[in-house]
Amino acid sequence: MAMAAADIERLIKERFPDAEIQIEDLAGDGNHYSASVVSEDFRGKSRVQQHQMVYEALKGNMGGVLHALALKTAAP
Amino acid sequence: MSEQDVQDWIGKQVAANDVVLFMKGTSETPQCGFSMQVAQILGHLGVDYEDINVLDDMSVREGVKAYSNWPTVPQLYVKGEFVGGCDIVREMFQAGELQEMLKAKGIANNAQTETA
Numbered sequence: 001m002a003m004a005a006a007d008i009e010r011l012i013k014e015r016f017p018d019a020e021i022q023i024e025d026l027a028g029d030g031n032h033y034s035a036s037v038v039s040e041d042f043r044g045k046s047r048v049q050q051h052q053m054v055y056e057a058l059k060g061n062m063g064g065v066l067h068a069l070a071l072k073t074a075a076p
Numbered sequence: 077m078s079e080q081d082v083q084d085w086i087g088k089q090v091a092a093n094d095v096v097l098f099m100k101g102t103s104e105t106p107q108c109g110f111s112m113q114v115a116q117i118l119g120h121l122g123v124d125y126e127d128i129n130v131l132d133d134m135s136v137r138e139g140v141k142a143y144s145n146w147p148t149v150p151q152l153y154v155k156g157e158f159v160g161g162c163d164i165v166r167e168m169f170q171a172g173e174l175q176e177m178l179k180a181k182g183i184a185n186n187a188q189t190e191t192a
Contacts, residue, residue: 047164048146055147063147068110071163 002030003066008058015057016041026070034070043075050074082139090143090153094183095125098140099150103127110162111150117169118152122186123178155181 005023012021012035019039026032035054042050050073055062062069077085090096095118101107103115103125118125130137130149141147144158152159154177159165168174175187 047167048158048160051160051164052145060147063141068148072167 003033003061004030005033008033008035008066008069011059011061012037012054012057015053020076026068031067033066033068034072036072036074038074038076040075042073047073077133077135079135079139079142082135083143086136086140086143089126089128090156093126094155094181095123096128096153097125097150098128098130098136098153100129100131102129107131108149110148113162114150114152114165117165117174120186121169121175121178123183154178154183 005025009021009023012019016037016039018041019037021038022036024034026034037054041053045053051071054071054073058066058069097103097111097114097118099106099108099111099115101111103119106112106115115127128136130140137149140149140151144151146158146161148161150162150165152161152165159174159177160168165174168177172187175185178185179187
């Protein structure tokens with residue numbers, strides 16, 4: 001099972017319309033990505049909260065279809 | 077264990093130990109790169125921690141994700157509080173924030189001697 005970078009980006013964009021998103025396929029297997037997400041929504045939130053917001057945007061794919069997503073989140 | 081038993085059991089581990097790392101494998105023999113990274117950081121800092129191998133029990137492996145509303149393992153807890161997974165622990169370590177947090181919570185670690 002795998003997930004396409006474009007699907008990851010689309011799901012994140014749906015939740016964070018203002019976000020700047022970069023996705024990198026780390027292993028070419030559709031299972032290991034890194035993603036950097038910069039959004040105003042993260043301002044004032046802890047790292048854990050920021051990452052949880054992104055995981056929620058991925059609608060349950062994280063830890064299932066998507067095995068590893070190295071996340072970097074920040075407010076602009 | 078029933079789902080509620082698992083949540084209670086996890087809560088007890090997190091409360092009973094200053095530092096708990098739910099991981100794949102053990103601190104001696106980690107079974108996943110992300111778990112190994114966190115174990116290495118804690119080892120480097122000389123922090124004593126309880127390592128819980130989620131591969132021993134699928135209900136714990138799934139239960140800990142519900143417990144913290146965090147979809148992956150490893151998961152680090154300090155004084156009962158969820159700190160993060162591999163990315164966050166590594167980021168905090170590199171920024172020196174992990175060392176500061178441990179010191180603030182009265183948990184011995186090597187960084188104290190390095191910066192003191």
